Amino acid sequence: MSYNTFGREFRFTTWGESHGPALGATVDGVPPGVPLDEAFIQQFLDRRRPGTSKFTTQRREADQVRILSGVFEGKTTGTPIQLMIENTDQRSKDYGDIASSFRPGHADITYHLKYGIRDYRGGGRSSARETAARVAAGGVALAALNHLVPKLRIVSYMVQMGQMHLDRANFDSSAIADNPFFLPDAGAVDAWADYLDGIRKDQNSVGAAVEVLIEGCPPGLGAPVYAKLDTDLAAAMMSINAVKGVEIGEGMGAAALTGTENADEIRMGNDGPIFNSNHAGGILGGISTGQPILVRFSVKPTSSITTPRKTINQHGEDIDLITKGRHDPCVGIRAVPVAEAMAACVILDQFLMDRAQTGGVRGKIG
Amino acid sequence: MSYNTFGREFRFTTWGESHGPALGATVDGVPPGVPLDEAFIQQFLDRRRPGTSKFTTQRREADQVRILSGVFEGKTTGTPIQLMIENTDQRSKDYGDIASSFRPGHADITYHLKYGIRDYRGGGRSSARETAARVAAGGVALAALNHLVPKLRIVSYMVQMGQMHLDRANFDSSAIADNPFFLPDAGAVDAWADYLDGIRKDQNSVGAAVEVLIEGCPPGLGAPVYAKLDTDLAAAMMSINAVKGVEIGEGMGAAALTGTENADEIRMGNDGPIFNSNHAGGILGGISTGQPILVRFSVKPTSSITTPRKTINQHGEDIDLITKGRHDPCVGIRAVPVAEAMAACVILDQFLMDRAQTGGVRGKIG
Amino acid sequence: MSYNTFGREFRFTTWGESHGPALGATVDGVPPGVPLDEAFIQQFLDRRRPGTSKFTTQRREADQVRILSGVFEGKTTGTPIQLMIENTDQRSKDYGDIASSFRPGHADITYHLKYGIRDYRGGGRSSARETAARVAAGGVALAALNHLVPKLRIVSYMVQMGQMHLDRANFDSSAIADNPFFLPDAGAVDAWADYLDGIRKDQNSVGAAVEVLIEGCPPGLGAPVYAKLDTDLAAAMMSINAVKGVEIGEGMGAAALTGTENADEIRMGNDGPIFNSNHAGGILGGISTGQPILVRFSVKPTSSITTPRKTINQHGEDIDLITKGRHDPCVGIRAVPVAEAMAACVILDQFLMDRAQTGGVRGKIG
């Protein structure tokens, strides 16, 4: 079983290799009547696109998405939506080294061991380029959510890059779109840029942590006990290339808290329950409370660095390898719009799952 | 869509409420011919059982498992295995308070909002009692793994409890079974016991972190890109009650590393590749490398504490609630055998998934 | 992959062998708030139960269903419903013959070849006794449909038994419940009884054809293109033991018709479209039209007959085998309530699937 499909009700299957003719996503389960066109999806691809700053790979892909099916006269029809992105910048070059060598930290060796064959050009299927297809699918999910849950807002941003940490006292979501780090603190951008420049000049790379904030999510989403909302969000983030940890609310820090510290007490408000704190990150028992949902994840440093590393090749010979090519010094940056897309897909999927079982009717309080 | 089923090839569906007549797991996809009996499964349930020390709830359940189908003359037949555990210690009592009140930190309020109805007795379906069914299913998975991958070893243990941390210099896996904390350091047990006693006497509770170590896992397990081995492990752990974060290898700490620090360099050994370090935690590109797999997760402090907390009831009234009853001061302790069971289910599932697609044949090196 | 689960949104997994301690169904995805108790389900089991006439096996099972989870204070909670039926009449006897011999027409040989092991007692998992679990699950589906689609009516009945055919001119649905053949023609019951008596006295058995009529099904159910409503109904019926053919509307007869004969012309009525005929059997493009849905299927004659048959045993020896034991001369009779149950499960599943994607909103005409 190969598993290139994400979701249950809202499902997308990504396909394509880094240096093949095209890649894309086959999206199924979209409700009919949702306004959708290529321009709407394109804006999300543009945010993710490599080559937009000196901190992301200089590969220049137009990343133009085409909708090949499922949309008629500007609206979804309920049939599968095929999103295709042609690969336009596969430089003709000698892949001799990568073809038979295993880059440390890469999936080269595990794909070889599992399949006995791999498209080695640019990492093939294991390339982060696959995330372009997710972002396109996420665009469809966001269009559907705008239609079905208009109050919902999803935003993602960096909270850490190596030794640099977001100062939450300065949190300003309006700053996110205006800097190459998706950093919600305009005043810290220059320092982060200097730091990353240093990393780059050292032929090195660095890890990152990204946060996703989901506001306006209705209560009741999440399907106990093996499709909990937090389970789905964790799986979605962990499926992104290079992610090594996922946290909901207090996350790993919950291990250090006591019950009195961690309790989110409740009082009744005019429009429903009001929680006095949000250690839970908006989810209890796997089901959304109506509070903001907070997900955080770490991204390991780019494995492809120009400092030589010890490794082996397919012949079982010890070699030293320098990974040439165009690579980001911090792949975590490009994970930011991907996380937003994945979160949108999870929320839409759970919304549709809930609508199936409960009809969207909520239990009453008061 | 309700989702009480875990897995793809090896699938189990848990059923049952905390205070209903019984609970259990319906297990499907088990290979035929695996030696299995109730005693084998019972040993795992005994490890998880409440009432085994003063640090776990005093509810005394025999937790005797019965195999109702799928096993004939001591071997699995390939048909569904029904595992049933009867609830024997549902004390007759007045649930008046819990029936209409929402305990802070519990799923009471979210189940009510989602379903409009809930079995409030002992938390009903959202009770950690559900994990008994997982442990039973995990016993079936372990029996199959013993048969199919005899070298595989899965062990889980606590690495943190509030302010107490495992000193990894003292790591001794042989100590795990001999103390109530599943702690791989016999010398630290008394200090942990004193600490937890203090928490308990303060009417409080505390969080924990648990680690799962999987040794002897063959390379090539994991199905890119949405059923990666790390994705599945993360989802499995996050689905356990009260878990708030999951890490693979370096985990959240990867955000602070540079590429040179994080690289796991490779040299060729006699039996295959040897990795000089294991920051990756045994998984690259979602596929196992053959190295030890390391998963870590946090468990929030028990929400049910006898210190009064502010909350509301179903009538929308503000109240103060003391959660009476028998509760663990650190639910993280009981999560340890549950994590082991879930890890076994993931590995078996991926083993069978891989066998379907590749026939279990591995790519050659050298 | 073993596959003992039916359905997508409304899912049930059956478990249990003919002569094990119990069998049952684990039902998931049921909407919350549906009135349900054991008595409601029991009425369907009672219709199916062996031993109710001289034309069905003399095995006397009480077939008492117990609800072990998922129902609280008389209503479903949205959590899994475990339905258990204990086997009470597994006569202690010598299975020596069946244990190592393969009964012709039975699954004995194919289970042995596939699994290398089988519970041979009474056919084990391949016994028609498995259908008791389906009927129980179907009872849950019918309870949910009564709640969600109160106008829906599902009825099934025999239309053929060997050389006997239902005369459709005499069709009277009120007669179905009052005779052992579920025959909608009271006047023909004696002739059918005489015919089957003759078959039985000849140590023989006979095939049958059963029809399911679904009235009041709303338009719009069915998920193109691989979960069409007719596809799902065909799969549901074909999964019943001994079924060899399934037809929708005109069925196999459609091969002989011309386009002018087959067309179901349409005129506008006060409450929506009115079809002048129903060759399509209520389904177009895999989606219900709102017309009555008609499904028909054949059941092969009982393979277990007391006339000796040539076969082989596990040692590869040629033998002659007489199948002793309690067997129905026409298993098609007992398939009637099973078909009704399966149809209910399909309709509920598709209703929930449609609700997820469209919210249950229908396109307008006029």
Next chain:
Amino acid sequence: MSYNTFGREFRFTTWGESHGPALGATVDGVPPGVPLDEAFIQQFLDRRRPGTSKFTTQRREADQVRILSGVFEGKTTGTPIQLMIENTDQRSKDYGDIASSFRPGHADITYHLKYGIRDYRGGGRSSARETAARVAAGGVALAALNHLVPKLRIVSYMVQMGQMHLDRANFDSSAIADNPFFLPDAGAVDAWADYLDGIRKDQNSVGAAVEVLIEGCPPGLGAPVYAKLDTDLAAAMMSINAVKGVEIGEGMGAAALTGTENADEIRMGNDGPIFNSNHAGGILGGISTGQPILVRFSVKPTSSITTPRKTINQHGEDIDLITKGRHDPCVGIRAVPVAEAMAACVILDQFLMDRAQTGGVRGKIG
């Protein structure tokens, strides 16, 4: 839930509308290392292609398939295979009539009722053009089967067209490829041609029956009890446009047989069991016996005929409609290669399912 995906281990999702820019299939779960190129798939598309005789629609599509992913240096890599077919002959024309009218016998009205919106051009998603994508996916399945089960042979052919029936005494599989009816009887081709010419000149259409014969299928394929091999084959055939009935072995005729007539007696041969007859059609208890597998299905007459039919339009007005355009007088003809493709997909899927659970090991006889 929309459901455009077929299969479990070997899965394909078809996408695209009749008059959109392209259509295709996203194929996942393919074993790695299977030799595959576009030419291999193209031969199956060429057999199905419209415009190849005067008996199929005069729409002239090149139906050139492109492989966009998942194949590297002539072999499958185990990653998703995207198959795209561009639509080249969407004549620019006035769709005014079809846009708002519901053709009798078509999915126009049910798609409208379900989705409230539809791509009416050429039937959109409900067009039989979708089957081109299935045939392409079936080509991938056949390539994999050639690699994994080289002895397997799948052939399909017509057995009935209106009043014309195949004379089985003349059965000659070598004739199938050489006539426009896929008829295994060269001597009958002229009579069939004259018959269909008459139908066509009468502005009429006619139904058909198609048979699929699978030889060399290993025993043990089929997953009881809800993914039986016959269940899967029935669902696969019933999902093809215009199919109204499916039979396995004796099919609907089994209703008329007695147990002594229907029994397939067994004797031991040198290479395993030999069945003296094959009423079962090669499947017992949902699992293949090793005998030839026989599936038969009916296709209703083309609904689009140039004889005027009564119907309504979207405004709820009664109208008389003549369906203009290029239509086959017997759509059953084009269903023949589609059935072959679907059968290949089912067999491969079940082969991989079986390999997951049993490792492909068979029980021994003798």
